[in-house]
Amino acid sequence: MAEDTLVRVEHLAKKFCRDLKTSLWYGVQDLGAEFVGKKKEEDIQLRNKEFWAVRDINFELKRGECLGLIGRNGAGKSTLLKMLNGLIKPDKGRIEMYGRIGALIELGSGFNPILTGRENIYNNGSVLGLNKKEIDGLLEEIIDFSEMEKFIDTPVQYYSSGMKVRLGFSVAAHMKPDVLILDEVLAVGDSGFKIKSFNKINEIMRDAAVIFVSHSMPHIANITNKVLLMENGVVDYYGENITDGIERYFGLFAGDKERVEYNEFATIEDMKVYASAKYADDPSRKLPAIDYRDPIRIDLDLKLKPNVEWFHIKLQITDKDLKIVGIYDSFQFQEAIKNDRDLHHLKITIPNSIFIDGEYSITVFIQQRDPINSKWNLLAVYRYWRKFNMKASAGLGYVPAVVYLPGQCEVV
Numbered sequence: 001m002a003e004d005t006l007v008r009v010e011h012l013a014k015k016f017c018r019d020l021k022t023s024l025w026y027g028v029q030d031l032g033a034e035f036v037g038k039k040k041e042e043d044i045q046l047r048n049k050e051f052w053a054v055r056d057i058n059f060e061l062k063r064g065e066c067l068g069l070i071g072r073n074g075a076g077k078s079t080l081l082k083m084l085n086g087l088i089k090p091d092k093g094r095i096e097m098y099g100r101i102g103a104l105i106e107l108g109s110g111f112n113p114i115l116t117g118r119e120n121i122y123n124n125g126s127v128l129g130l131n132k133k134e135i136d137g138l139l140e141e142i143i144d145f146s147e148m149e150k151f152i153d154t155p156v157q158y159y160s161s162g163m164k165v166r167l168g169f170s171v172a173a174h175m176k177p178d179v180l181i182l183d184e185v186l187a188v189g190d191s192g193f194k195i196k197s198f199n200k201i202n203e204i205m206r207d208a209a210v211i212f213v214s215h216s217m218p219h220i221a222n223i224t225n226k227v228l229l230m231e232n233g234v235v236d237y238y239g240e241n242i243t244d245g246i247e248r249y250f251g252l253f254a255g256d257k258e259r260v261e262y263n264e265f266a267t268i269e270d271m272k273v274y275a276s277a278k279y280a281d282d283p284s285r286k287l288p289a290i291d292y293r294d295p296i297r298i299d300l301d302l303k304l305k306p307n308v309e310w311f312h313i314k315l316q317i318t319d320k321d322l323k324i325v326g327i328y329d330s331f332q333f334q335e336a337i338k339n340d341r342d343l344h345h346l347k348i349t350i351p352n353s354i355f356i357d358g359e360y361s362i363t364v365f366i367q368q369r370d371p372i373n374s375k376w377n378l379l380a381v382y383r384y385w386r387k388f389n390m391k392a393s394a395g396l397g398y399v400p401a402v403v404y405l406p407g408q409c410e411v412v
């Protein structure tokens, strides 16, 4: 292995069985088979009710690199991490790892619940190959970082999830790991601890290789310099272009259907989002593309039931992470619109310059405010009804922010 390569994974695979009883029976068979002699890898096949949770995974990590492991629920990320950490045995393939491995995988894994936090620190330290003197030297730093002074002599079984994560991360991070493996568990910590942890990961990365599982793309974009996207147990993308990896990840959800949720009193007959002039003639674009300096222009044809007297329009703009990025509400700017015709042709213009690159969805609410009790009545909601692509010219790729802040920098 090259001198600074700390992790090498080749053709790694793990299968599971969907049925517990069958799985136990296979377990007994496998034990027997191992007793007689280990099976050749190429002879390992799926048996009835088995499936590959992880298949043919290959990657390498050097000191100073942080691999972001992403994918949908059930894609195989945790299974891969557990194999890396030696918690489960691969069925095929090879893992080479160099140095000390710090890991925070399952909540409380690696902790003995009946021992106190302090005793667990010594336990974990010795499993990682540190002697008592070395752990003595690190103890204060570990407790300080976790901010668990008051509870350090309490058995870990009485810790909350956040407290377990605090101690678990602090132990893994301070034992001078060469490889640090972190599952989403970090998300359980409160924001204060999360910020501290991310700073710590950046510090550790200088001398170690980090593998980090997360569903938060801003976190992935912030700290990783390589990304591996898993889909159904296999690699869908592996490379150093984080933007491409994240785009592909979001692309996995692109087929999700548009849907009307409720339209008893109003129906959208037609809705169009206009592309910017410079992108308008490009037929290869599936979605209208808008330059971030242009306004967002929308035409909406709307029919309301005759018993509706007047209404307001609200547009909720959501990014691919389903974060609501902005809301336009006609109530804020104008009187209610009178329902005085069969079909309303509405032209909505939203000035822009703040949206970052990416794909957005528009949810349309048609609503009415009761003049007597000021309550809002929902006439219709069309969720994720139209999509558009925002194009920022800066070419910054994936930006871990919600909006660009307009501003000026003057040399004075």
Ligand SMILES: Nc1ncnc2c1ncn2[C@@H]1O[C@H](COP(=O)(O)OP(=O)(O)OP(=O)(O)O)[C@@H](O)[C@H]1O
Binding pocket: 016, 017, 018, 053, 071, 072, 073, 074, 075, 076, 077, 078, 079, 080
């Ligand atoms: N011990 C097990 N026995 C049987 N199936 C399992 C076992 N552990 C995991 N699986 C299955 O393997 C697949 C991969 O699960 P895994 O936990 O690795 O996914 P993940 O990518 O970490 O998902 P998430 O994002 O939800 O944490 C899933 O179909 C899961 O149900």
